[in-house]
Amino acid sequence: MNRLLILGAGTAGTMAANHLAKVLDDDWSITVVDRDVHHHYQPGYLFVPFWMEPDRVVKDRRDFLPARATFRQEAVRLVHPERRQVELAGGDLLDYDWLVIASGTVPRPDLVPGMGDGALWRDAVHEFYTHEGAVALRDALAGFDSGRLLVHVSEMPIKCPVAPLEFAFLAEDHYRRRRIRHQVDITYVTPLDGAFTKPVASAELGGLLEDRSIRLAADFAVERIDNERRRLVAYDGRELPFDLLVTVPPHTGQQFVTDSGLGDDAGFVPVDKHTLRSLEHERIFVLGDASDIPTSKAGSVAHFATELFVDNFLAAVAGRPLPNSFDGHANCFVESGRGQALLLDFNYDTQPLKGAFPVPVAGPMRLLTPSRANHLGKLVFEQLYWKVLLPGHRLPVTAHMSMAGKKPPEED
């Protein structure tokens, strides 16, 4: 009997379980561990403060796992790679032959002084990276109709790095529609030197901020939040006053990763960025946000990487060289307000460019340009997520990024 153990039943863990359930022989057991039974459609958090019903983003994890998998609801305490065992919070030990770590990343408001421990937390200082936070922010927005709104990114990496930009665009639209946009001053505060990390997208998104009269405060490395004076304070001495602060806290990996000595200083597991195999332990693969690969922490990355992982896993088990090389492909819808969205498609080596997707010229979606089709694509994606992606069916989008339909920067 071969034992496959998967830690985490989120996007990556669930997809991996479903893909592997189809290809592993009957002499394999599949066990999936998660500390709770609630699978959250995290892209929905962005919409909860504006219009989406909070209950709609949560479903029972167990309904999305393959029938042959055993689900174990318990937190993980430690991984013991040398003994090939995982120790659960209650002390039980699970043996494995192969381990998939898909335990994601956690927002850590405790890492910025005055954030999670401040008097204004969930009062005038909010986040939308948890279900609880998104609901609290919805209530705060409902009662906020004038003043200074800061939309803030603490530090990189964060999950879905475009989400705070989307929030800024949606908030702008929210106030514009209520005809009180002139009463709300919106500033986008980022540790990066522009709206985004990659030049073409940064210019396009920066232009969009300007069009919507959203200020940009760049190169802002937050030191602390001054709760008494309601100011966001940077290491270089800059201070930004706020009436409502919507922040994205720093992110780290799970505590058990760090406690097991498997993580880097931020708790992410170092892996080969093309095969997702742990650099230190050959029987461990890491899927989704839990690894240290240099691309977005996003569901699309988990999706593309997991599809390529399946054949690599089978080869690793058979002792053969791994056939597939992941290119860091990410594909992100960026809500830009006014019923439109942009689409970014990129990988380790190619920055997001303009063009059409998935079919060159025809689209129907436009890369890096706001369009209605992109927005509708984002909304449809919610259904695809539950019905196609998680069960491990293929979407008509290649796992490797394609240059077809993309315009190199010099053509613009």
Next chain:
Amino acid sequence: MPTNTLNGRSFAVDEEGFLTDRDQWSEELATELAALIGIELDEEHLAPLRFMREDSARTGVTPTLRRMQTVGGFDIKTLFALYPGKPAKKMAWLAGLRKPVGCV
């Protein structure tokens, strides 16, 4: 890739001026580069640069400010005082490393 020349030294850089070949770096080059942005490199300035080079040789990426603090033991406020404005970027440039990109 463009090549820069400074006081007779040639080194390959990317479009933003960051060295692309870490082996073309030396402390002398760093001292000359620092002079261009009005910084006189003393031991206190060099300590974080040395850490960054050692650390990135192991990890393959330019360390973040948080890593400078948690792993290197440097105080972030001090780094801002030594390299005013944009310490992470200035230090990476002077250390002959790629621009720190906190992923995408």
